[in-house]
Amino acid sequence: MPLPFRLRPAAVRARPGARPCAPSGGRRPILLSLSLTLLAVLLAGSAPVVAQERPRPTDRARPPVDVVVATVNNAHMIELQRQSAQFEQANPDIRLRWLTLEESTLRQRVASAVLRGGAQYDVVTIGLYETQVWGRQGWLQALKPPPAWDEADLLPAIRQGLSIDGRLHALPFYGESSMLMYRKDLAERHNVRLPERPTWRQVADAASRMHDPSEGVHGICLRGKPGWGDNMALILTMVNAHGGQWFDMGWRPQVDSPPWQAAVGLYVDLMRRYGPPGAEADSYNELLARFRQGQCAIWVDATIAASFLEDPAGSQVAGRVGYTLAPQAVTAKGAGWLWAWTLAVPVGSRQPEAARRFVAWASSRAYVAQVARTRGWAAVPTGTRRSTYRESGFQRAAAAFYAAELRALDAINPDDATVPRSPYQGVQYAAIPEFQTIGIAVGQQIAAALAGRQTVAQALQAAQRLAEQEMRRAGYY
Structure with a gap:
């Protein structure tokens, strides 16, 4: 849930040589609509x-x-x-x-x-x-x-x-960063070959061939739980890889643009065909447990997961996992998060x-x-x-993984993560105060599409309206 206050755009200074994190037309002083009463309610609502x-x-x-x-x-x-x-x-x-x-x-x-x-x-x-x-x-x-x-x-x-x-x-x-982790034993059994930087189409083909519900193996596992740091972390790298961005140089949201439609459409299709049931509730911890138990053939997620996958004390797949860079589509720029x-x-x-x-x-x-x-x-x-x-x-x-992890981290530039020029810093997020509210709202719409409560087109249209309302309210345009 977003916090009960709104951070208005301040006169944010960009680093020399970096793209600005503020609207080009100037910004109003920051307004904090948070009273002491609301703070008291917030803090009282949780157990000490x-x-x-x-x-x-x-x-x-x-x-x-x-x-x-x-x-x-x-x-x-x-x-x-x-x-x-x-x-x-x-x-x-x-x-x-x-x-x-x-x-x-x-x-x-x-x-x-x-x-x-x-x-x-x-x-x-x-x-x-x-x-x-x-x-x-x-x-x-x-x-x-x-x-x-x-x-x-x-x-x-x-x-x-x-x-x-x-x-x-x-x-x-x-x-x-993020990278692709896959079961080498299953890939060999099904004659699957994944290059150092696969495309999302190659990933889809591999998932279809390794998917075997009768053996309790899902072809692919991806984050489905809504949140700017949950499903949106993965989805934004897919959007970047398809040539998309959060905002154009005028700070106008691009959530219903063709790259978003291609990326989110592929994401939902993969998860419905080859993902585990109830995927809209899964994030990092749930998927780490699934993969360690041998339930996933392919997983695209945080590089930090590799050390837990290779721990024989807690992982049933230790020694049987391969690692590649995060998948690309029309570009590799911004394909892995930071x-x-x-x-x-x-x-x-x-x-x-x-x-x-x-x-x-x-x-x-x-x-x-x-x-x-x-x-x-x-x-x-x-x-x-x-x-x-x-x-x-x-x-x-x-x-098993340190070289792939380092390659993934070295492949990132948080100041240049999108094919079209963008006014914000960040790969899977935009470093502006309003992003949290927008990211949560968009993640919820996409999770609803994954659960079958609406179509991808409906989800992105609703997400675009919500993003536009937030950016107008904040004074970006």
């Missing part, structure tokens, strides 16, 4: 989350300061909490307090707190989208890690996506110096080495640093 604490060394002369970290409940972030005891031992003047939340709850809680000044949390886990939008609004502190942190070691797309006017506004914990979970410090942090010290440690090469030493190279966060992919230990642990 109790911070996790454990005994720590204390300094009687100077008690440690509390640094509150709001983060998402995924495997890498849970590992960060385990590893953070090392940070506290090395920094006895800092005590970490963790709030671990499900992704949608995290977004809502953090957005509300940052909008109010950010004093509730000292460190927030956010994505590339929030980094760009909130950073340009002045809600995040610019970060300058120490020289040993090695900013030049960041993968170019990640560094670019987290920088505003050349300064980092969040530090990356792990990053990802995302990162990052650590940022809101401007209202009560302990900014301590918070900056923690996020620099958690995103450092030293942290990667610590995880490798204590948990093994298969457990390290990936997708952010070139040095990780050069480590022989990581190459051995991730031999």
Whole structure:
């Protein structure tokens, strides 16, 4: 659900050489139609989350300061909490307090707190989208890690996506693109050959040949759950690959254009023919479980999934998965997405110096080495640093997929992700405040088409009207 406030277009400054994230005709000052009453209702509507604490060394002369970290409940972030005891031992003047939340709850809680000044949390886990939008609004502190942190070691797309006017506004914990994952054993059995960068038509042919419901195998599994970070993340890469975009240079939505019709039509057809039943409820976690259980022949999703597919302790298909770049159509531009979970410090942090010290440690090469030493190279966060992919230990642990993952990340340019010129930054999103509302609404219409409640044409016509209304209301044209 979108938050009960609207961010009006502000005078957003684009980085030198980058395309602007604002209407060319100028923008009104930002209007925040969010009252304290609405905030109280929002925060009261969720049960309180109790911070996790454990005994720590204390300094009687100077008690440690509390640094509150709001983060998402995924495997890498849970590992960060385990590893953070090392940070506290090395920094006895800092005590970490963790709030671990499900992704949608995290977004809502953090957005509300940052909008109010950010004093509730000292460190927030956010994505590339929030980094760009909130950073340009002045809600995040610019970060300058120490020289040993090695900013030049960041993968170019990640560094670019987290920088505003050349300064980092969040530090990356792990990053990802998207790629195609497929069952090599099934492909061999059905004489399927997939090149390093297949086309969506080749994918459709492969899915039809490997689809075998009698064996409990679906030809293809794709995200169906509605949301700008759920089904729309995948669909937008399909739209890009078919030559489409979110908005033209006049900020007019293009949701009912021919590239959208081709991409969404193919998506719905694939899922109805060869996808699992009830696909409109599936997102990353559900599809990861399906693929690990051997229920999917082909899956196009986050590169970060590969390490879980190759884990023999939890995956029935470990050692039997092949990896290619995300499929193209008329172009490969924007065919794979770009995302990162990052650590940022809101401007209202009560302990900014301590918070900056923690996020620099958690995103450092030293942290990667610590995880490798204590948990093994298969457990390290990936997708952010070139040095990780050069480590022989990581190459051995991730031999099945690390090269494909790096190729996918190197293939992305978030400032040039569409064939027609676009006024926004982002691959599978547009870095403007209004995008969340639009992305959710469009995702819901497409999910309804997937469920058979309306046609693709009806879904895109309705989505276009909703997008136009939102952009007009916000003053873009």
